[in-house]
Amino acid sequence: MxxxxxxxxxxxxxxxxxxxxxxxxxxxxxxxxxxxxxxxxxxxxxxxxxxxxxxxxxxxxxxxxxxxxxxxxxxxxxxxxxxxxxxxxxxxxxxxxxxxxxxxxxxxxxxxxxxxxxxxxxxxxxxxxxxxxxREVGAIRARLDKLTAREREVADLVAAGKQNKAIAHALGISLKTVEIHRHNAMEKMAATTGADLARMMTLAAGTG
CATH class of the missing domain: 3.40.50.2300 (Response regulator)
Incomplete structure (x- = not known):
C-alpha cells in the first residue's frame, strides 16, 4: 500500500x-x-x-x-x-x-x-x-446532489451559456435571485466559470 x-x-x-x-x-x-x-x-x-x-x-x-x-x-x-x-x-x-x-x-x-x-x-x-x-464524475455527481432544485435549474441554464438576465426571464424570478442561486451553485460545484460548469454537467450526464 x-x-x-x-x-x-x-x-x-x-x-x-x-x-x-x-x-x-x-x-x-x-x-x-x-x-x-x-x-x-x-x-x-x-x-x-x-x-x-x-x-x-x-x-x-x-x-x-x-x-x-x-x-x-x-x-x-x-x-x-x-x-x-x-x-x-x-x-x-x-x-x-x-x-x-x-x-x-x-x-x-x-x-x-x-x-x-x-x-x-x-x-x-x-x-x-x-x-x-x-472518480471525477462521481465527485461531480455528488456535488450536483447538494444543489437545491432552483440552484440546479440555474446551473443548467448557466451551463447552456445563458446570461443572468435571460435566466431570470426563463425562470420568472428576479435578477438578484438568479445572482444568488448562481453564486451558490458555482460555489457548491467548485466551478470558476460557466465553461467549467458546462464541462462538469456534460461529464455528469455521461456525454463527455
Missing part, C-alpha cells in the same frame, strides 16, 4: 487451468506487478476490488461463466477495468464478440509473453486514466 493509503495496481488472472494461472503469476510478479489469481469467474467477482487500478486477464473457456461472459458482467456493473481475453480455442466469432464488447485484446495460447506483458502495461495505464475519470 502506498503512502497515501491506496493499493498498487493489480493484474487479476482468471483461469481454471492451475498450471496456466501459476505460469502467469510467475511471469508477471518478477516484473514488479501485483497479481491475484482466481480459478473461476465467480471467485473473481466475489474477491476483486472495483475501486483499484487493475486489469483482467481472463480465459475464454471455463466452467460456469466464460471469460467473455465475465467481461460482459463487469460492463453491466459499470466496471472500468480493461480486459485481455486469452484462449486455447480461439475462433473468429469469439474474437469479434470480445472486441465488440471492448476487450483490449484477444490472445491465443500458447501465449507470446512479450505481447501479453505489453498489453498488460497498456491496460494498467488505461485503467488508471479510466478510474481517475470515473
Amino acid at each position: 502506498s503512502a497515501d493509503g491506496t493499493k498498487p495496481p493489480v493484474v487479476y488472472v482468471v483461469d481454471d487451468d492451475d498450471a496456466m494461472r501459476d505460469s502467469l503469476v510467475f511471469l508477471l510478479e518478477p516484473l514488479g506487478l501485483a497479481v491475484e489469481a482466481f480459478a473461476s469467474a465467480a471467485a473473481f467477482l466475489a474477491g476483486y476490488d472495483p475501486d483499484r487500478v487493475a486489469c483482467l486477464v481472463a480465459d475464454v473457456r471455463m466452467p460456469g461463466m466464460s471469460g467473455l461472459e465475465l467481461h460482459e458482467e463487469l460492463l453491466r456493473r459499470g466496471a472500468v477495468m480493461p480486459v485481455v481475453i486469452i484462449t486455447g480455442h480461439g475462433d473468429v466469432p469469439m474474437a469479434v464478440r470480445a472486441m465488440r464488447t471492448g476487450a483490449l485484446d484477444f490472445i491465443e495460447k500458447p501465449l507470446n509473453n512479450q505481447v501479453l506483458i505489453e498489453r498488460i502495461h497498456q491496460a494498467l495505464r488505461l485503467a488508471e486514466t479510466k478510474l481517475q475519470a470515473a
Whole structure:
C-alpha cells in the first residue's frame, strides 16, 4: 500500500487451468506487478476490488461463466477495468464478440509473453486514466446532489451559456435571485466559470 493509503495496481488472472494461472503469476510478479489469481469467474467477482487500478486477464473457456461472459458482467456493473481475453480455442466469432464488447485484446495460447506483458502495461495505464475519470464524475455527481432544485435549474441554464438576465426571464424570478442561486451553485460545484460548469454537467450526464 502506498503512502497515501491506496493499493498498487493489480493484474487479476482468471483461469481454471492451475498450471496456466501459476505460469502467469510467475511471469508477471518478477516484473514488479501485483497479481491475484482466481480459478473461476465467480471467485473473481466475489474477491476483486472495483475501486483499484487493475486489469483482467481472463480465459475464454471455463466452467460456469466464460471469460467473455465475465467481461460482459463487469460492463453491466459499470466496471472500468480493461480486459485481455486469452484462449486455447480461439475462433473468429469469439474474437469479434470480445472486441465488440471492448476487450483490449484477444490472445491465443500458447501465449507470446512479450505481447501479453505489453498489453498488460497498456491496460494498467488505461485503467488508471479510466478510474481517475470515473472518480471525477462521481465527485461531480455528488456535488450536483447538494444543489437545491432552483440552484440546479440555474446551473443548467448557466451551463447552456445563458446570461443572468435571460435566466431570470426563463425562470420568472428576479435578477438578484438568479445572482444568488448562481453564486451558490458555482460555489457548491467548485466551478470558476460557466465553461467549467458546462464541462462538469456534460461529464455528469455521461456525454463527455
